[in-house]
Amino acid sequence: MTSYYFSIIGTRDNPVYEFEFSSFKNSLAMSTSTSVPGKSQFSASIKEMLPFISNSSLDIIEDAQWTTNLFYLGKIDSFYGLLVNAFITQGNIKFVLCYDVSNGTTQKYDDSSIKQFFIEANDLYVKCLLNPFYSVNDAIVSPDFDLRLKLIAKKYL
Amino acid sequence: MSNDNIILPSAASLSTLSIADNPKSGFGYNPSLGPLSNTITPESSNILLNRKTLSLTPTSGNSIYDKNVNNKKINEINLSSLSFLFCEAVNWTHRNSKGIQDLETRLNGLGYQVGQRFLELIKLREGVKSSKREIKIIDILRFIHGTFWKSIFGKTANELEKSQDASNEYMIIDNVPLVSKFISIPKDYGNLNCSAFMAGIIEGALDSSSFHANVTAHSAPIDGVPLRTVFLIKFDEQLVIRESLRFN
């Protein structure tokens, strides 16, 4: 199962939100096995590297963001079998998704569902931003946000 | 529903979550712990898969995240309501500030917050298919002069001009800025311009898009247009250099 690491990075390269998970597809089959459906299967050594990989892709994002008008930047980086997709908002908030490629899923299919995931995450982010008590670059600690984001992840990935 | 089900962070302000705070429900990112704080557990996995409803905060049942921001119909409100609110805000800001410049800076600050939010909201509403990110100075200014101004104030701004004297200065001109419709400045306040609030909205939008600028409002009446206001947008020098390197 594909494992994912999703992070929202603010304008000062600071992580505003992070979430590690694995694909929720085929979760019915999985519930009989010992592993928890949705729990990320990254090995410990890769787990340590994930924030670094996300962060290092920021350079590439910053280059890419000035060459295209699109919000969804697509696959922008890869690192020893981990792929990195990114999405950037008008307000320069970056959504970064690192994932390992597993057998059985085609690249194209993943791309459109990743794009949809980002679009709905953007919607959630704007709702969070509309709250006057939340400032740009604050960490997003709301459990309601977390729950709904996890539901979006389950829906698309 | 007993109160035991709702675990609120112990800190008075959510921004001071420490390593010790870990919501038992498994939902809620804690920046001091990182991804460990909101990772999937057997309980949370169960909740997600079975779509159980969960009360995580007092307002979970009526959460802002369930509301629709994409509504086509814009709700309206009386202009007087905003005018009363704004006048009182100016009053209160004036009592706390040390002079006209300080007052204008504070009004700018109030508008800044509004501008940051409107920028993301309006871009979201433009829809995925037709919207694009603005990456050039002239594009973001056209966006602000047009779509942005229209969404917020109900009409586009009147003119968008580039300064003849300085390469990093632009001007957006509004013949009847909303704020000026209901505020009149007493004589002893000199050149106070309450459109500093609107200047703040522009500045918030530009800064968020990483076009850092200083925006100030200046009264520039001409014949027949007494309330005409010029919003002077002064970009950082480095920005203009960056722009010419990128796109030439």
Next chain:
Amino acid sequence: MSKKGDDIWKNVDKINSELFTLTYGSIVAQLCRDFNHNYHEVNNQLDQMGYNIGIRLIEEFLSRTGAQRCQSFKETVEVITKLGFRVFLNIQPAVENWSSDGRSCSIVLPEPNPLNEFVEIPPTKDLWYCQILCGILRGALQMIQLDVDVNFVKDTLKGDDKTEIRLKLNKILKDEVPAGED
């Protein structure tokens, strides 16, 4: 009276209510920062600001609606909810829980209201986000010689089922002769 409210609403200058919502939010957030999250102070400040607004708002209200002197407090409250809230906020609150002496009642604000859309308050029991409304009511009614106590009892932002203001008439102020006149 609702029809009168609709007619007046047709003729007012209208703006995007989100601008109002975000401006109010910006003001409250700034107050919280200025008072260092002392929410009692913030409530007081909002109430005071509301009072200053209320004493001026009543004039515009009376001139727009041409409302006549009310015969009873009940009528006053009806005019406030059917006309006042409609003309200024474009919402229609409900009135309930009248006390037996007819001097206090509850005004229940509909959801959503333009002041608190998209707001999630910090985890505190102390902040009444829409406190400015209490001040406005107090100030406006004072100008028509009614001394009232207005305060919030429930707020959906805190997780309650509705947003409720309790309005209590203390006394009717006699018209005072200005000093220096006989």
